[in-house]
Amino acid sequence: MMTAPNSAERKTCWDARDHLWKCLDDNDDNFASCQRFQSEFEAKCPAQWVKYFTKRRDFLKYKEKMQTEGFTPAEGPQGAS
Numbered sequence: 811m812m813t814a815p816n817s818a819e820r821k822t823c824w825d826a827r828d829h830l831w832k833c834l835d836d837n838d839d840n841f842a843s844c845q846r847f848q849s850e851f852e853a854k855c856p857a858q859w860v861k862y863f864t865k866r867r868d869f870l871k872y873k874e875k876m877q878t879e880g881f882t883p884a885e886g887p888q889g890a891s
């Protein structure tokens with residue numbers, strides 16, 4: 811079992827995550843352009859954090875898209891009466 815990261819390790823991880831996210835934001839989520847930051851992020855953060863933050867970013871991006879573009883319901887039956 812992995813020990814919990816101390817505060818310095820957490821900060822290092824979060825900084826790596828922030829650099830990656832900024833790179834992705836600046837490059838329209840082009841992972842190829844941010845490979846160096848991705849590698850650093852994976853090296854400096856526990857694996858389960860990498861998974862969590864990646865999911866979290868996808869969720870935040872999705873939420874942001876919903877707020878910007880609005881929600882469009884899928885085509886389908888318009889409710890049975």
